[in-house]
Amino acid sequence: MNRTFTVAAIVAVIAFVAPALAGCVTTTVNVTDRKPVTRPFSRILIFYLDEGCDFSLFDSTLYNICLRTHAFADSGYAGRSDRESVIADRLSTTGTEALVSSWYIDSAHSSYPAFRHYLDSMHVDGLLIVGARSYSHEEHTEQLPIVPSTARNPVELSVTHRYTSLNGTYLCDLFDTRSLVRPVWRAEIGEKGNGHSTRAGLAGKLVRQVAESLKSTQYIAH
Numbered sequence: 343m344n345r346t347f348t349v350a351a352i353v354a355v356i357a358f359v360a361p362a363l364a365g366c367v368t369t370t371v372n373v374t375d376r377k378p379v380t381r382p383f384s385r386i387l388i389f390y391l392d393e394g395c396d397f398s399l400f401d402s403t404l405y406n407i408c409l410r411t412h413a414f415a416d417s418g419y420a421g422r423s424d425r426e427s428v429i430a431d432r433l434s435t436t437g438t439e440a441l442v443s444s445w446y447i448d449s450a451h452s453s454y455p456a457f458r459h460y461l462d463s464m465h466v467d468g469l470l471i472v473g474a475r476s477y478s479h480e481e482h483t484e485q486l487p488i489v490p491s492t493a494r495n496p497v498e499l500s501v502t503h504r505y506t507s508l509n510g511t512y513l514c515d516l517f518d519t520r521s522l523v524r525p526v527w528r529a530e531i532g533e534k535g536n537g538h539s540t541r542a543g544l545a546g547k548l549v550r551q552v553a554e555s556l557k558s559t560q561y562i563a564h
Contacts, residue, residue: 368534369548371555375528379518382438382563383468386516387461389413389443390425390544394473397515400522402454409471410452419444425544429472432549433556437563441466461519468561469517472544475530480507508536512544514552516561527561 395408413422423444430440441464451460461469481504488499509532516527533548556562 366535367547369551370530370532371548371551372530372532373527373555374530375525376559377524377526379526379561382560383518384437384563385439385441385464385466386433386468386470386562387441387443387446387464387466388426388430388433389469389471390422390429391471391473392418392422394475394513395471397471397473397513397517397525398528399524400517405454405457408473409457410454413443413447414449414452425472428544428546429470429549429552432546432553433470433562435557435563438468440470458522461522467519469519469522471515471517473513473515475511475513480509480535481505507534509534510536510544516556527556527559529555 389409391408391412393412395404397404397408423442426442426444430442433440446464447457447460451457460466483502483504485500486503488501511530511532514527514529514531515525517524518526529552531548531552533544553562557564
């Protein structure tokens with residue numbers, strides 16, 4: 343067999359398979375709490391945190407520890423704003439506007455009273471906080487056939503392909519800013535098999551499922 347052909351075939355197979363592996367993501371949305379609202383939210387401010395905090399009770403202490411400390415940090419701004427943009431894009435509808443907090447909130451709004459005043463001044467009636475709870479990487483190995491066996495050539499040529507996928511779990515809390523004490527909607531969401539090898543989770547598929555769940559329960563407009 344021609345060695346040049348074999349090398350070219352190996353490269354072609356891996357190039358074809360790698361994108362397919364990246365798209366094999368399984369997602370779950372497990373709603374753990376849900377309270378009725380009188381109408382869908384019109385403006386929701388989106389926060390993404392690199393670590394999960396327990397927002398079952400929102401107060402100034404939790405705000406200072408979690409939102410202000412992590413969301414206002416200069417490090418990780420690009421990744422944080424990218425994830426918030428993905429969430430905001432999927433949640434926005436003709437009746438509900440989703441805002442990226444990284445674009446609007448800065449040190450001028452860092453104190454808890456200033457933050458509450460900003461929510462009122464911007465007519466934000468919903469607050470969605472997505473916090474990364476845990477990440478894990480899985481190493482995979484598979485044999486990719488290059489040349490199938492035939493009667494004349496009973497030996498099947500294959501190449502060992504190794505790749506890494508990312509599993510991530512996140513906590514979602516949706517608040518009505520008129521009370522902002524306990525969430526009106528909570529969910530544990532997860533994805534398994536994301537083709538990224540670093541912390542670049544929150545696949546669009548998962549966020550779409552979250553959006554559909556919020557639409558079906560009238561938290562965001564259709």
